[in-house]
Amino acid sequence: MAESQTLQPGADPSLLLVDDDEAFLRRLSKAMEKRGFAVEMAGTVAEGKAIATSRPPAYAVVDLRLEDGNGLDVVEVLREARPDARIVVLTGYGAIATAVAAVKIGATDYLSKPADAADITNALLATGEDLPPPPENPMSADRVRWEHIQRVYELCDRNVSETARRLNMHRRTLQRILAKRSPR
The missing domain is CATH 3.40.50.2300 (Response regulator)
Known part of the structure; x- marks a missing residue:
């Protein structure tokens, strides 16, 4: 901790x-x-x-x-x-x-x-130019990716085709990702 x-x-x-x-x-x-x-x-x-x-x-x-x-x-x-x-x-x-x-x-x-x-x-x-120590348990790279995909999906009004286009991703791949639970 x-x-x-x-x-x-x-x-x-x-x-x-x-x-x-x-x-x-x-x-x-x-x-x-x-x-x-x-x-x-x-x-x-x-x-x-x-x-x-x-x-x-x-x-x-x-x-x-x-x-x-x-x-x-x-x-x-x-x-x-x-x-x-x-x-x-x-x-x-x-x-x-x-x-x-x-x-x-x-x-x-x-x-x-x-x-x-x-x-x-x-x-x-944190004082002056000191940076706070890094978080003890930051989000995993998979979780950050998942959060980004979810955000773009929401911004596209939950339109899978538009989200896939904007993320430069195949629509079926995006559907598989959206069907899974969020990574930890």
């Missing part, structure tokens, strides 16, 4: 968690409170923006894809309200383009789900 850093005494412990997965949000909130953070939770982009505007936290963990929009909207509002905030963007759809967009608008780091509280804490508390 990765050893995580702890919040420095005297540091502003305010932390905003924005995620539409309620069970994950509650688990992460409890874990971060144990690490010394004062947690405020939001389940939508609208709630996240409201908290970022009225009570800008020192730290934030924002899911990229939320039911009511894009988590990067929350990152932008928070960056305007509190330029020194440390923000980690979380997503189940790790993609280089979204990682670049997140960092360009002010995210401190970008982690793929599933990320545990230790990985998130290390990313939030």
